[in-house]
Amino acid sequence: MAERDIVVVGAGIIGVACALQLARQGRQVVVLDLQEPGMGASYGNAGHLATEQVFPIADLSILKRLPRMLLDPMGPLRLDWRYLPRALPWFLRLLMNLRPANYRRTVVGLRALNEGSLGAWQRLLHSIGRADLLREDGSLLVYERAQSRPALEALQQRMQQQQVPVAFWSGDAIRKAAPQLSDNLQGGLFFPGTGHFLDPYHVVRELVRAAEASGVQFLKRHVLEGRVGEHGVSLVTDQGPLSARQVLIACGAHSAKLTAALTGKTVPLDTERGYHLMLPRESHRLPFAVTSLERKFIMTPMTDGLRLAGTVEFAGLARPANMQRAWQLHRLSQGLFRENLSAQGATPWMGFRPSLPDSLPVIDRVCDDKVLLAFGHQHLGLTQAAVTAEWVGELANGGQALMPYRLDRF
Template sequence: MPDSNTVDIAVVGAGIIGVACALQLARQGQRVVVIDPQAPGMGASYGNAGHLATEQVFPIADVSILKRLPAMLLDPMGPLRLDWKYLPRALPWFMRLLLNLRPANYRRTVAGIRALNEHSLGAWQRLLQSIERPHLLRDDGSLLVFERPESREAVDALQQRMQQQNVPVQFWSSTAVQKAAPQLSDAVQGGLFFPGTGHFLDPYHVVCELVAAANAEGVQFLKQRVLEGRLTPDGVSLITDQGPLTTRQVLIACGAHSAKLTAALTGKTVPLDTERGYHLMLPHEPQRLPFAVTSFERKFIMTPMDGGLRLAGTVEFAGLARPANMQRAWQLHRLSQGLFRQDLSTQGATPWMGFRPSLPDSLPIIDRVCDGKVLLAFGHQHLGLTQAAVTAQMIGQLVTEQTPISELPDQIAYKLDRF
């Protein structure tokens, strides 16, 4: 265990958020340790869709979720699934979600997501440039396609809503889609192209490169589990499965697992739940698409990566304890059938499931509490990868107690005390 005299900040969580924050803090002269029971990047950061989703400024749920609730409970393969056994535990979270769909709350959520997303691409470009790995991100846009002529009205309405939020978006005809992605089926009627987005060639490799840069700055990575924590007159005392660690400050950035330690240190119970996400990796399909493509009707995304084509998406509410239903991952391949001129190969395919940390207002918590002893960076739902670099900048700002600078979002929207 590191000596308490050699640690300024302990970061709990070695996913993309925690690692990016650790690197930022180390570069600011802080002595940092990162604590996680898994190797860095082996949680949700390992298997996300790889899409830099700056266009996704709207929360996943809207008022139509009430109409979809019966299907969520009854269809185990549906794009939005609620395990009926988990319903009693999920119900309070869903009630909060519904309250946040009221117009004023919904507008606050959209403004908060948009503020982070507007700065995310630039923050990532600067971060990757600083570690001399800019090639890990392709900032060549993404595409939302539709197949049914009757979907055109809804797609047009979505384009208008996005334009109202200053999201760069272009309508592409079927001809434009075929020219850019010729392997897609002729059934595709057109789509929305988002030039301000991009995709990562390997999200896990991005974490590894950030870890290497953090190591070079003196960051230590401890493969340990934090069991409990308490505030002390001089900082924070953490108890791990390998002994105690005392630090001046702690940053809680362990995603869907953040609620327990937050409650122990702050006394605040946060309504954190997990949207379980699945992917299916197709190693023999690396060249099918030039950029990430999402299906409007089928509601999943396909991202080309160094290791193949990753099919990802779906939302499942079933908590942290229930085993994965990998049929949901294989369902992604069934959803892809008919989208291409020739069906995708599943040879060597591997399924995966991970936990997205979600709060009922779809905004993360990025905050400094308990007289500065506790920092918080979790709850980014589907946008953890997208918002990691800008979150790290904001945490660095909070540690130095700077007045928020104009290039970064206003911190007020992401405060812990909103709950």
């Protein structure tokens, strides 16, 4: 007999948002995680509500960049050569998903999630009385070299074809909105339907507070194994067994092992290791998030400073962080401002983005409704957390999973 109603495995932004949603639907919810809530990828993400990002994480140009990835340890996209044997099957799947039909399916899937993301976040933050944690003031993609303009204009056209709100800004318009940016900036694309969070970790903590007030129990436990039985799911944790009528797997980059144990399905889940550098003296520099087209990183103003983020490293879950990649972000920022950013008191960080080769998450209900799934959101976990929670709530109430996000697509 199941001793719990529903257990959520994973206390990141996805798991916590889902736990709150389920509790508000009358479910008795327990959340398990080896770490304190929000201390994984949710702690150090870029803080950008990236509703404009409706295209896959890679395109066919990755073939041209692959040799450079292997040789440049500080490049924006790096593949650790020691990880290549494990990463190669994932990259082959990624390339297969760039075929026209698969690519279109990904764009449709990302659009569906992203178009609902801002409204879902507005509802969620309003419901906990913390709408002030999100700034809905847009974001900006800038370029510096004149030869980059055709690529930017092509991107603008593709965005408009997907009904993404976007406007071209001249260099003068950029400096009017963000006076501290350099005169070297030629122009950029402004995305009015986006925004940024003032402190992503604080968002998780506020959701935890609301969840606990709704009866959610958070336990610090490491889930080692599990199996689906006639009456529910049995889990083995580092503090003993635990059983439940239903389980939601929402532990990000660590979701593959438990998914295989409970469903028998091997999921091609890998991790894009992301780095950030937090500059505590620079919170005043920008009014909104700014991304550099050529330098390929983002700068987001937050309560505690300016967060520089955006590099990608494929090296798996086990290898230690290379914090020089985080410090490289400060070097990349030089020349983007009238006066260079101060790195005094800066703190580096690395986290694991859970990525699937078709750039779509798994949001599904399987095993006779005993197992719910919500993982694989790649760079968009923060963006899509609130809308994912609403969809998981529908699945828990008997709704049907949508085709692009189903587990059986693999």
